Amino acid sequence: NLIVWAVLLWPSLLIVCIPLDCKDEQGSLSRCPSITQEKLLDRVIQHAELIYRVSEESCTLFEEMFVPFPLRLQRNQAGSACITKALPIPSSKSEIQQISDKWLLHSVLMLVQSWIEPLVYLQTTLDRYDDAPDMLLNKTKWVSDKLISLEQGVVVLIKKMLDEGILTTNHSEQSLLQYDVQPEMLESVMRDYALLSCFKKDAHKMETFLKLLKCRQTDKYNCA
Numbered sequence: 001n002l003i004v005w006a007v008l009l010w011p012s013l014l015i016v017c018i019p020l021d022c023k024d025e026q027g028s029l030s031r032c033p034s035i036t037q038e039k040l041l042d043r044v045i046q047h048a049e050l051i052y053r054v055s056e057e058s059c060t061l062f063e064e065m066f067v068p069f070p071l072r073l074q075r076n077q078a079g080s081a082c083i084t085k086a087l088p089i090p091s092s093k094s095e096i097q098q099i100s101d102k103w104l105l106h107s108v109l110m111l112v113q114s115w116i117e118p119l120v121y122l123q124t125t126l127d128r129y130d131d132a133p134d135m136l137l138n139k140t141k142w143v144s145d146k147l148i149s150l151e152q153g154v155v156v157l158i159k160k161m162l163d164e165g166i167l168t169t170n171h172s173e174q175s176l177l178q179y180d181v182q183p184e185m186l187e188s189v190m191r192d193y194a195l196l197s198c199f200k201k202d203a204h205k206m207e208t209f210l211k212l213l214k215c216r217q218t219d220k221y222n223c224a
Helices: 002-009 037-066 069-081 093-098 101-126 134-162 172-179 185-218
Strands: none
Touching: 037 134, 037 185, 069 185, 093 185, 101 134, 101 185
8 A cells, every 4th residue: 555655646756846045145035136037936836836736645645544534524624723724814716816916925925934833843743653654754844845945935036026025924833832732642643634634725825826926927817
């Protein structure tokens, strides 16, 4: 079974992603004069697509390995407890269509920054599972690393497109306080399952927002 999973799922991890960060000689983020805004947006979208795809694979693998079948339906209820629920991010199609390019970008950045610490936490807790396969651990680490790369790309994109600084979020510290106490195993499994499910949902939002932004750059009046 694990060999089959490896054949089916690992190719997505082997796709080469061009680094999104663009630094000057002092090591600070510049405006990346060597890359056009259009190409940078394309790279950011590529990263977001891969992050969503691997998050989907990770969630499915975790579900099949650790979640009892009767409890799998609870994934549909996970949205109500997602750590990003309180963020001022549009959710309905009509809201998304109405927000500006600026808020599309800042919404992506808020989502990315809010998930950096929880994914580090998830790596730690998965390490405590006796039978967690290396493939799941490696996928989680891969997504965590790519999320930081995506953050850097979005920051540069905001500077290029909006000619302004960035919003900083401070949501993760508070949301992680609940993880200090060691829970029972089933509780831990369901909590990590909810975390993976929520991240998959938010990763899809990141991809959707960025693709809408791309569409607006090319065909402003026909973006659904």
